[in-house]
Every structure is written in C-alpha cells, then in structure tokens.
Amino acid sequence: MKTTCIREVLAEPFSAREFFRAFSQGATAASAGVIGTHAQIPAPLATQSSEPSSLGSLIWVDGIVQQTLAATAIVEALRRGDVPPPASTCSGSLGGLPVRFVDAEKLRQSPRTVLSLLNCGERLKAAATSAQRIHCKDCGGVAQRFRRPHELCATLLASLRGESATVSISSSSESLKTWCEQSGFPEPEPADGRWHVPIDSGVVNDTLIVALTPVLQSTWRLPGLCLSAKSSSTTIRLAPHGVCPSCARLFSPLVHSRFDLIIHRGIPADGSCSAELSLDLGGLTLLQALATPIGSAPFPAALQSIIPKELREKITLLGLEHLSLGERTNSLSTGELTLLTIAATLQERAALAVIDLPHGALPRSATTAVEDWVHARAGGAPCVLVGHRPTAAGYSLMDQGVESTSGAPVATIQGATGDVQLRRGLMLLPATANTATKDLRLLAESVQLFGETSVVSLGVYDSFSLKRTSLLESLGLFDSLCKLFASSIDARAFGLSAKDISLRPRGSRGFACRDCGGLGVLLEHLEHINRPRASRCYACDGARFMGGAEKLLFRGLSLSQILNSTFSELISVLSALPKSSLPLKLIKLLGLEVLPLGMPLALLSFSERRRVQLVTAALAGQSATRPQVAIVELPFAGLSEKHAHAVEALLRDSDLSPNTCWLVPAQQ
Secondary structure, eight states: OOOEEEEEEEOOBBOOHHHHHHHHTTTOTTTTTTTEEEEEEOGGGGGSSSSGGGOEEEEOOTOOOOOOSSSSHHHHHHTTTOOOOOOOOGGGGEEEOOOEOHHHHHHSSOOOOOHHTHHHHHHHHHHTTOOEEEEETTTTOEEEOOOOOOHHHHHHHHTTOOOEEEEEEEETTHHHHHHHHTTTOOOOOOTEEEEEEEEEEEEEESSHHHHHHHHHHHHSSSSEEEEEEEEOOOEEEEOTBBBOOTTTBBOOOOTTTTIIIIIIOOOOOOOOOOHTTBBEEEEEEEHHTTTTTTTTOOOOOTTTSSSSSSHHHHHHTTOOOBBBBTBBBGSHHHHHHHHHHHHHHHHOOOOOOEEETTTSSSHHHHHHHHHOOOOOOOSSSSSTTOOOOOHTTTOHHHHHHOOOEEEEEEEEEEEEEEEEEEEEEEEOGGGGGGGTTTOOOHHHEEEEEEOEEEEEEEEESSSSSOOOOOOHTTOOOOOHHHHHHHHHHHHHHOOOGGGGOOSOOOOTTOOOOOTTTTSEEEEOOOOOOSSOOOEETTTTTOBOSSSSGGEETTEEEEHHHHHHTTGGGHHHTTTTTTTTTTHHHHHHHTOOOSSSSOGGGGGGHHHHHHHHHHHHHHHHHHOOSSOEEESSSSTTTTTTTHHHHHHHHHHHHHTTTTEEEEEEOOOO
C-alpha cells in the first residue's frame, strides 16, 4: 500500500452510551454524551493533484461507520457502536472529504440491480437508448426504430429508389385532422380505427424525399404515426418507434425515464416497460441482456463493452458468476450480498476505500479473492481493511461438521434427496438440501412443522435495527421490572400501576416521555444509513419518564437510573426479577453485559445486534409444548473470534435452549 498523507479531524459526535453512563452516575451536564476526539484520516491520493473534482470517497460497508486507519481507539469505539454517524454525512462530506455509502443492509431494503451496483448501468442505458432495432414480442420479427425524420427518409429512399410509389401517413389520433386543415392536405379517411391521408406520389428520389421531410417533421410526435409507401411490387410501412414487418404491429413510444427504473432498480412486476425490454442490443433484447449471467461462456459480444472482462473475472473468483446482470439485491443471500457489496466498493474509483469484512460471512475461497483484489487496488489507491482477522473470517460450523441433536423431531424440510427430519438441538443443513433456495425466506417456507412448533428466520440483514424498542424489552424483562416498581409502597401511595410506568403508554395514561418514546434519546433516521443518529432528548434530558414515575425507587435507584445502567452494574437488581436467570446467563455468555438495559436496539452495532438476535431467539423457544425452529443464516457474520466461540456454545448447549432446533444452512 502506498504511503499517503494523514489529515487530522476533530470528531464530536453524540454517544447515547456515554450519555446513559453519565446519567446513571448522576451527571446531567449539557456536554454529557459528547465525544470530542481527534481522528487521523488518510488523505486520498487525489488531494495531491491539481484536480479538486477528483477527490475520492470514504466508502462504508455493512452499515457500520469506519473512518480511520491509524486511530485504533476510535475504530474500537465504532465497533462498540459508541460513535453514531457524524452529522456531516448527510451532506456527503467528512473532514472535507466527500462520502459515498455502500450499505449492504440498505440494499436489502432498497434494492438495486447487480449491474447498477457495479457501476455498469449507465453504459447499458446508453446502449439501449441508442438502439436502432426492436423485437416484436408477438411474432419475433425485428423492426427498425428512427430517432429523427431524416433517418426514416433515408431508409425509404434506399428501399424504393427509382420506383413509382404512393406515400401516405396514418395516425391513431384525431390530431391528424387538425394538422391536415392547417397544412392544406385533404381530410383524412378513417379505416381500421386509424386516420389515413395521402401525402404524395411519384418516383422515389431525392426530390420526393426533400418534400416529404418537412411533413414528417411536423407530424413526428403524433400518437401512432406510421408512413406507408406503396409501389407496384411492394408496400413498405415505417414508423418512428418501429412497425413489425411480419405482423404489422405498431410499437408504442419509448419512455426514456423507464430505463433508469429497469437498469438501476429492476424490471417492474406490472410489465409496464415491455417496449423498452424489447430493444435490440447487438442480437440480444434488453430483457435477455439483463438475464445474462456474469460468468456465462461465451459472454455475449454486445455486452463485453458494458461489463469489462477484467471485472467479470474478478466477480467469478468471488463465486458470483451465476448472478444475472439484472438481478435485484433483495433476492440475494447474505453471502452473495456481502461479496457483491465488497466488489462494488473495490470497483469504485475512489482515492480511499474503507472495507469492513463481516467475519464468518464469506467462504474461505472468497476471502482469498477479496484480499487479492484489495492488494491489486492498493497499488493505485489506498485501501483500509478494518478489523479483518483471517482466523475469525474462516471460522465456520460447517468446517467442523458436528451436529448436536438432543430431542424429538419438530419439523421436516424438503431436500434434494428427500425429506430431512429436524430435531431439537443444532443441525447443519447440507448444501444439497437447499440448492433451490437461494433466499433464506424461501427456506423458511419449505419447513413443515409438527404440532405447535414455530419457525423464525434469523437473517443477517433485516429490519431488526429499525425497531423502536429497548434491549430490556426484547429480553422480556421490562414488564417484570415495571411490576416490581408498581408493587412498592411509594407506587401504591401515588396510585401508580405497571401500565403507568410502561414505555408504551396507552391513551393519556403513563409517564413515559412523549418526545423520545421512553428511549431517553431522540433518534433521527438518515437517508443513506440504516442506523440512526442519536441526540439528547431535551424534554426529559435522558430521564425517560416525566412526573410521578420518577419518584419511585427500588433499592435506592429510580427506574431511569436502572434503564441507563449496564447489566454488569445491576446484577443484584435483575436477579430479583422472576425468570431472569437464563437471560442474564445468555447476556454474559455473549458479552452483552456492558450494554445499558434501556439501550435502543436501533443504536446497536452490527455485532451486538447479531448477538441480541440470537439471545431473543433462544428465549423464545423455552416452552416444551411450543418448540421452535430457528433458521440461522451465517451465525458468525460480523463476530470476532471470541464472540464466534460464544455463539457456537449457545447453539450446541441444549441446556441454554432445550426446545429449539438451531438450523444452520450451508453456504452456497
């Protein structure tokens, strides 16, 4: 990697965790939660040139902000989720550098095509816009399109030069009658639902074409315009947007705004762009081009200039050669989406690329290909791999191939060689059992349940981070805590019930802050990043409650102080809650005890969100009469090696989730 100059910026984001920590310790100053730290950011190579417009970008992968190369403390804080996205990211700059977002989680919710994500969509759009031929979907014939009247006249002259012919035009619009009145032509005659008017007759030569050109120029935009030239031997029909020579089908005008929709967002389900999809691109229709796999051999000559050979070879090394150019990102599996996001990041011509590889989300062969691509790119521009640990990246249950079934069957799943019976405990689903199910959601639909068994899919990229709820609520302990406070003498004296101190008050009852919804901080969802930005709630100042609920105490602590404190600080309090032993054991096992009890789920880091997701799934399957099938997609994605071992212990230990079948599908 080439040496680059370092630029130092002062980052002053608001940290909800620091704010909660200060509140639990009695500090409520206006500066609580504000982190002011100098961070060193590698200046892009382009800043050393004289072209300011060529500045590169900080590219963000997997939704977690990674800003630095040398400041290790800042990187670790980012991984813990302490530093939300800076305010400057909305305007697209950070420390004077423009920012571009490539977020795999966002691509799941706002899908784009593979071609667009690889920055090849504009090339295909330009080729489709300038296409001269269009295919008829009824008979398969090929018609010629014309962008200007002189192109149509040149075709007519080349076809009937020197022959005597009668030239007429027709249109499906009555506007042709108005045009005839204004231009001095005879009134058109209706026939076959169209209006026909003769224009000229004589030998087809340059003189006839000169006279015909202004007529076509004035009628070019009439709906359904068609020109007919009839000679003694043949009849030629030409139209601005094409007319099929076999079945005489007249093509509708192309809507150029649809090209952006088709190429960048995918083909609409309503088929509203059938004309655009029929355009000819060197022997392929646009629809066929979008269905072409990246690794198809031989690769169509018409598409070789659109997606270069070098890029196709790199995509093939990543194991993504089966993806079609027009495939949408929301139909990809997590592994495919992660690899495609990394490829899009490396394909960017940015002076600085920052990549966070989700540990355990990539096959080992793909990890090697990514590293080779990074080293090749680093020869011309710096690349930063934050937190990349090869040992953690290669860690996988599938490598060990050890299952841990512990009980009766709860469901079956259809496989390639027959039904696979699912039992309580850990089961590894081989690749042959789900070769037809790229998406985990389809896999969940193929599970056949026994009795009252429930099924849950734990995908890596989902809407988990968008839930406006707190950590204690997701663990099912908040209601017990409310009842504990409501049973105190103070609560009975004030006439307060558990509903009054709920974070989700109904109607006018309840003391939870209406501005922040009892979260203690205000959440602002950014346009580009799935994780919101937090700011202090000026209504309750982090207290979460306003009014009588603030006066309630348990062991000298208010409910707000408890919610703003970490699990490790309140073991004695939480142990008093019924059915809290297993949640606390799981919290400690997966290293989540440093989180505040009332931490909004939306502010969790990628790793924390993944571990909380597994804890809540383990707690949901505690009933012997209603067991659970939890389909875990890439269980070690985004985890360090330490946390990966903890997750493995959770999946294998039947005492932690005795009535759950942990189903881990093999990577494709």
